[in-house]
Amino acid sequence: MNLAAALRRLPLLFAVLMIVSPAILFFVWMLSLSLKYEIDNGAYPPILIPERVAWENYAKVFQSAAFLTFFRNSLIVTGAATAAALLVGVPAGYGIARMKATRAAIVVLIARMTPGLSYLIPLFLLFQWLGLMGTLWPQIITHLVITVPIVIWVMISYFESTPMELEEAAVIDGANRWQVFRHVALPIARPGIVVALILASIFSWNNFVFGVVLAGRETRTLPVAVYNMLSFEQVSWGPLSAAALIVTLPVLLLTILAQRQIVAGLTAGAVKGG
Amino acid sequence: MTQAATPATPGRIGLSSRDYWPFVAPALIVVGSVIVFPWVFTIYMAMHEWKAGGAQSFVGLGNFARLASDARFLESIVHTLLYTGLAVTAPVVLGVFSAVIFHERFPLRGLLRGLFIMPMMATPVAIALVWVMMFHPQLGVLNYLLSFVGLGPLTWVFNPATVIPSLVLVETWQWTPLVMLIVLGGLASLPTEPYESALIDGASRWQMFRHITWPMILPFVMVAVIIRTIDALKSFDIIFAITQGGPGTASETINIYLYNTAFAYYNMGYGSAIAVVFFIIVVALSLVMLWLRQRSKWNADAGAAA
Numbered sequence: 001m002n003l004a005a006a007l008r009r010l011p012l013l014f015a016v017l018m019i020v021s022p023a024i025l026f027f028v029w030m031l032s033l034s035l036k037y038e039i040d041n042g043a044y045p046p047i048l049i050p051e052r053v054a055w056e057n058y059a060k061v062f063q064s065a066a067f068l069t070f071f072r073n074s075l076i077v078t079g080a081a082t083a084a085a086l087l088v089g090v091p092a093g094y095g096i097a098r099m100k101a102t103r104a105a106i107v108v109l110i111a112r113m114t115p116g117l118s119y120l121i122p123l124f125l126l127f128q129w130l131g132l133m134g135t136l137w138p139q140i141i142t143h144l145v146i147t148v149p150i151v152i153w154v155m156i157s158y159f160e161s162t163p164m165e166l167e168e169a170a171v172i173d174g175a176n177r178w179q180v181f182r183h184v185a186l187p188i189a190r191p192g193i194v195v196a197l198i199l200a201s202i203f204s205w206n207n208f209v210f211g212v213v214l215a216g217r218e219t220r221t222l223p224v225a226v227y228n229m230l231s232f233e234q235v236s237w238g239p240l241s242a243a244a245l246i247v248t249l250p251v252l253l254l255t256i257l258a259q260r261q262i263v264a265g266l267t268a269g270a271v272k273g274g
Numbered sequence: 275m276t277q278a279a280t281p282a283t284p285g286r287i288g289l290s291s292r293d294y295w296p297f298v299a300p301a302l303i304v305v306g307s308v309i310v311f312p313w314v315f316t317i318y319m320a321m322h323e324w325k326a327g328g329a330q331s332f333v334g335l336g337n338f339a340r341l342a343s344d345a346r347f348l349e350s351i352v353h354t355l356l357y358t359g360l361a362v363t364a365p366v367v368l369g370v371f372s373a374v375i376f377h378e379r380f381p382l383r384g385l386l387r388g389l390f391i392m393p394m395m396a397t398p399v400a401i402a403l404v405w406v407m408m409f410h411p412q413l414g415v416l417n418y419l420l421s422f423v424g425l426g427p428l429t430w431v432f433n434p435a436t437v438i439p440s441l442v443l444v445e446t447w448q449w450t451p452l453v454m455l456i457v458l459g460g461l462a463s464l465p466t467e468p469y470e471s472a473l474i475d476g477a478s479r480w481q482m483f484r485h486i487t488w489p490m491i492l493p494f495v496m497v498a499v500i501i502r503t504i505d506a507l508k509s510f511d512i513i514f515a516i517t518q519g520g521p522g523t524a525s526e527t528i529n530i531y532l533y534n535t536a537f538a539y540y541n542m543g544y545g546s547a548i549a550v551v552f553f554i555i556v557v558a559l560s561l562v563m564l565w566l567r568q569r570s571k572w573n574a575d576a577g578a579a580a
Contacts, residue, residue: 012378019372020386022447023393029415030404046415088300095297104298111309113556115508115529118549119308121536122315144308152301177293206397208511213537223399227515230403237407244400255395259388262395266452267459 027252034058034241041237057242067243069218070225073136077221078204080140085147085200090193093155094185108149116209119145124213138214139221146207147200154199157268158192159185195265198258202251222247316546324543337547346523347531347548351555353438354507354527358559360442361449361506366499368446369453370491374483376454377461391451398448402515405444406431409516431517434524441525444512449505453498460494461487496567503563507556528552 032048033041034057040050061067096104119142127138162185170180211224220228226243255262320337324330341347376387393401408416409430420426430440468486477485510529513519519526519534526534532552536545 009380012375012380015375016380016386019368019375020390023390023451026401026404026447027392029408030401033404033407042413044413044418046413046418084304088304091297092301095294099294099298107305107309110557111305113504113553113560114309114313115532115549115552115556116510117529117532117536118316118546118553119312121319121542121546121549122312123308124537125542141308144304148301148304148308177296181297202395206395206399208397208399208515209533212514213533223397226403227399230406230515240403241407244397244403248397248400251395251397252392255392256385256388259384259391263387263391263455267455 030241030245033237034245036238038236038238054238057238058246060239061243061246067225070220070222073139073215073219074205074221074223076136077139077143078201080136081143081147081204082197082201084140085144085151086193086197089148089151089196090155090186090189091181093152094159094181094189096152097156097159108153111145111149116145117213120210120213127214133214134216134219136219139210139219142210142214143204143207145210146203150200150203151196154196154265154268155189155192158189158195162188191261194258195261195268198254198261199265202254202262205251206248316549319543319546320550322543324546325540330543333543337544338551340544341547341551346526347528349523350526350528350531353525354529354555357438357442357445357509357513357525357527358503358506360439361445361509362499362502364442364446365450365453365502366495368450369498370457370495372450372454373457373461373491374487376458391455393448394451396448398511399515401448402444402512405512406516409440431525432521434521437517437521437525441513441516444516445506445509448512449502453502456498456501457491457494460491464490493567496563500560500563500567503559504556507559528555 029048032050035053035055036047036050036057037052037054040047040052040054095101123138123142127133127141132138166188167180167184170184175183206223207221208223208227211221212227215221215224226240226247229240229243321332321334322330323333323336372390376383376390408414409432411417411427411429411432414430416430417427420428428436431437464487469482472482472486508529509527510533513525513527513530514533517525519530523531528548529552532545532548535541535548
């Protein structure tokens with residue numbers, strides 16, 4: 001009986017294997033590339049597990065002073081853009097949800113439709129005019145284009161689903177709007193804020209297009225730096241893969257650890273019919 | 275703004291919307307300056323001959339007239355539509371299939387779902403680099419894998435004829451998970467009764483999918499189609515990092531052409547005109563999709579009523 005049941009499930013398990021393997025194999029291959037010497041990376045047929053492991057590919061990346069600068073740039077840009085987005089986006093999501101002004105969410109939708117590059121032409125000229133090029137400010141400010149809509153979007157759907165009764169009780173007790181928000185709504189919304197924080201920081205961390213236009217030599221973020229390794233330096237696959245993996249590793253770990261929150265946040269607008 | 279601390283009228287619970295404006299105001303200022311201002315200024319610039327560092331002169335709709343006869347721009351529209359058509363269809367088909375699979379119960383489902391969505395969360399430029407290595411005609415692992423099934427070797431992104439399908443392969447690998455998540459959310463909200471009665475009637479798995487599941491998840495599939503359409507039209511990172519629009523201009527989409535015009539040739543006015551037309555195309559296609567979605571909803575309602 002048990003065997004028959006297991007056999008009937010075989011096609012399902014096979015299908016699961018089929019759809020999951022492209023993702024798994026890709027990252028396994030990425031890891032393999034990053035741990036091989038050039039001889040092994042240039043071998044045909046390709047080698048998956050090398051006899052000698054090239055840990056030095058990683059050492060090289062970390063020893064490069066420039067890489068640490070780019071890492072710091074990425075941290076500052078993502079950190080500042082996410083913090084600022086939470087600061088203005090969480091109250092905005094609250095206000096929009098309570099005013100039932102869901103039409104305001106259309107702005108967020110249009111922001112999603114607009115190609116990132118079309119923000120960049122005027123902002124590029126503005127930053128030049130203000131003399132900000134060469135600092136991290138242009139990138140921090142343009143990253144708000146990504147982070148603010150995400151935070152507002154997630155928070156609207158979160159606040160819409162939290163009950164009003166507690167807030168009404170607080171109003172009866174004489175609390176003003178701000179106190180209600182600060183002491184009643186905000187603590188309840190903490191899981192929603194975590195979701196917004198995770199998504200905003202991932203999409204800011206991953207962003208490439210703003211950096212490629214606005215970053216100078218010293219102000220590159222990691223995605224731009226890795227791209228430049230491909231285009232300008234002599235291409236050696238090992239160190240390049242190691243750098244690529246280091247850039248994306250924080251995101252991959254976060255994806256596995258905070259999977260539930262990420263899934264909830266990504267589908268919040270979509271599944272509700274936004 | 276000064277209304278911020280006004281206490282609520284005592285004894286009245288009705289929460290008036292005016293009181294919430296202070297919460298929204300800071301975000302309005304930010305959205306106004308980084309989103310609305312660029313839009314308005316882009317339209318203004320599109321009406322000017324405007325080179326970075328150079329003089330500006332008003333040309334009215336001249337830039338748009340020039341676009342209409344710009345062969346490279348018209349070609350980029352064709353590339354964009356081809357790319358979008360493929361990069362919507364493939365992820366949606368595979369995503370719906372994956373969602374149906376993930377809706378079943380099997381061991382390690384949570385972990386596997388996490389692994390499955392990694393491609394769409396990973397840094398696009400980082401994965402693009404690895405794809406470049408995998409596409410390598412001589413040393414790439416893809417041609418090696420193809421040799422097992424007696425195919426290839428292909429030249430992938432290094433050949434004008436195969437570059438767009440190759441890029442779509444990357445885009446599909448990357449974005450199938452998002453379609454899966456949206457449709458999976460839809461599947462989770464379905465009632466179980468129709469399946470129970472269908473089982474009693476002896477329906478096959480395919481019949482159940484075709485006649486019960488599909489009509490009910492169609493609205494969710496349409497949401498996925500809309501999101502995919504918007505994202506595929508705007509796709510930049512993958513194309514730029516892998517081919518920069520090449521070989522030649524074989525994979526130059528509107529977005530890449532926009533980048534080249536504005537930030538490689540520093541032709542800001544003309545670039546702005548491209549941005550305006552591009553935005554109109556994105557909105558127009560989104561509206562068509564939304565209209566199709568409304569229609570699919572009516573059909574689903576009609577089907578449910580019948």
